[in-house]
Amino acid sequence: MSFLFALLAAVLFAVLYAGFKVAWWVSLGVSVVAFAVLRFMRSQRKKRRKLVLDEAALNQRLKDIEVSARRSVLEIQKNAFRMRGFRKEASRLAKLSKQILSYVKTDSAALSKSEHFLEYYFPMLAKTMANYTLLSKAELEPEKHALIEKSTKDSLDYLEAIFQKQLAAYHNNQILELEAQSELLEKTVKLGGEL
Numbered sequence: 138m139s140f141l142f143a144l145l146a147a148v149l150f151a152v153l154y155a156g157f158k159v160a161w162w163v164s165l166g167v168s169v170v171a172f173a174v175l176r177f178m179r180s181q182r183k184k185r186r187k188l189v190l191d192e193a194a195l196n197q198r199l200k201d202i203e204v205s206a207r208r209s210v211l212e213i214q215k216n217a218f219r220m221r222g223f224r225k226e227a228s229r230l231a232k233l234s235k236q237i238l239s240y241v242k243t244d245s246a247a248l249s250k251s252e253h254f255l256e257y258y259f260p261m262l263a264k265t266m267a268n269y270t271l272l273s274k275a276e277l278e279p280e281k282h283a284l285i286e287k288s289t290k291d292s293l294d295y296l297e298a299i300f301q302k303q304l305a306a307y308h309n310n311q312i313l314e315l316e317a318q319s320e321l322l323e324k325t326v327k328l329g330g331e332l
Contacts, residue, residue, distance in 0.1 A: 138179060139176065142172050142175040142176055142179075143172060145171070145172075145175065146168040146169065146171050146172035146175075147168070149164075149167065149168045149171055150164045150165060150167075150168040153167060153168070195249075199245060199248050199249060202248060202252055202255055202256060203241070203242060203248060205255070205256065205259075205260075206238055206241070206255040206256075206259050207238060209234070209255075209259035209260050209262070209263050210231075210234050210235055210238050210259065212263040212266075212267070213227075213230065213231050213234050213259070213262055213263050213266060214231045214235070216263060216266035216267055216270055217230070217231040217266065219266075219270045220266055220269055220270060220273075221273065222269075222273065222286060222289075223269070223289060223290065223293055226290075226293045226294075226297065227266060227293070229297060230262055230293065230296060230297055230300060233297070233300040233301065233304060234259060234262065234300065236304055237251075237254075237255075237300065237303060237304055237307070238255075240304070240307045241255065241307075247307060247310070251303070254303055258296065258299060258300070258303075261296070262296050262300075265289065265292045265293065265296065268289075269285065269289040272285050273285065
C-alpha cells in the first residue's frame, strides 16, 4: 500500500510541477504531505478495525463467562437439594451465587472484573457439592464418611465467606455509585438545574 501512496505522490508532484507550473519545492512539499496523510489515514483505519475486532472478542468473552456462570449456578441449585447433611449451607450458597450472578448480569464492568471469581469459585462450589453428593451415597467406612463431612463443611464455610465478601464488595460499589450520583445531582441543583 505504501508503494501505491508513493506512486500517487509522485504523480501529484509531476502534475503540479509540469502541468500547473508550480515551483518544484512547493510541488515536492505538497506531494510529501499527501503521502504522509494517506499513510496516516491508512494506519488509523487499521487501528479502528483492530479496535472493533478487540471489542467484539471482549463482548464474546464476557458473554461466554456469563453463560458459564449461569450454568454453574443452575448446577449449584440442583446440587443444593441433594446435599442431605448440608442442605441449609448449600441453600445459602445457592442463594448467594444467584445474587452475585444477578448483580454481574446488570453491570458489564462488574462482569469483566469478576471474571476470575466467576470462572473459579462458581465451578469449585458446584464441584464440591457434586463430590459430596456422590461420596455420601458411596459405601465407605465411618471414618471416611466423617472425613468427607468435615472436609465438605470446611469447604462450604470457606466458600460462603468468599461469596459473602464478594457480594459485600458489589454492594459497596453500588453504594459508591449512588453517592456519586447524589453528589452530581446536588451540584446540578446548585447550578440551577443545568450542567
